[in-house]
Amino acid sequence: MFSCDCCGICCRYIKGIEELKEFDNGDGICINLDKDKNLCQIYSSRPPICRIDEMYKVKYHRYFSKDEFYKINEESCKKLKEIYKKG
Numbered sequence: 001m002f003s004c005d006c007c008g009i010c011c012r013y014i015k016g017i018e019e020l021k022e023f024d025n026g027d028g029i030c031i032n033l034d035k036d037k038n039l040c041q042i043y044s045s046r047p048p049i050c051r052i053d054e055m056y057k058v059k060y061h062r063y064f065s066k067d068e069f070y071k072i073n074e075e076s077c078k079k080l081k082e083i084y085k086k087g
């Protein structure tokens with residue numbers, strides 16, 4: 001299972017993500033992110049691109065094993081956390 005710690009950092013870097021362009025606040029932060037709690041305010045109806053297992057099922061199963069796909073996502077989380085920490 002993918003281990004998301006609900007840091008909300010990925011929701012602060014949505015600039016350039018086609019599927020989320022309507023949610024970009026103009027600064028790359030998703031309009032649906034509750035910035036105090038770092039939680040998605042539309043979690044139960046968030047789009048497919050925000051759902052790792054869903055994206056794997058509809059698209060990425062063609063290219064990766066599930067473990068590989070989780071690993072790729074975990075690496076992306078790690079990089080985003082480093083970028084965020086540096087401010």
Ligand code: SF4
Pocket residue numbers: 003004005006007008009010011077080
């Ligand atoms: S950056 Fe990764 S760990 Fe943090 S909320 Fe997003 S998916 Fe979860």
Ligand code: SF4
Pocket residue numbers: 010011014020023030031032033034039040041042043046047050
């Ligand atoms: S819709 Fe929710 S999960 Fe998706 S980027 Fe926005 S705040 Fe994050």
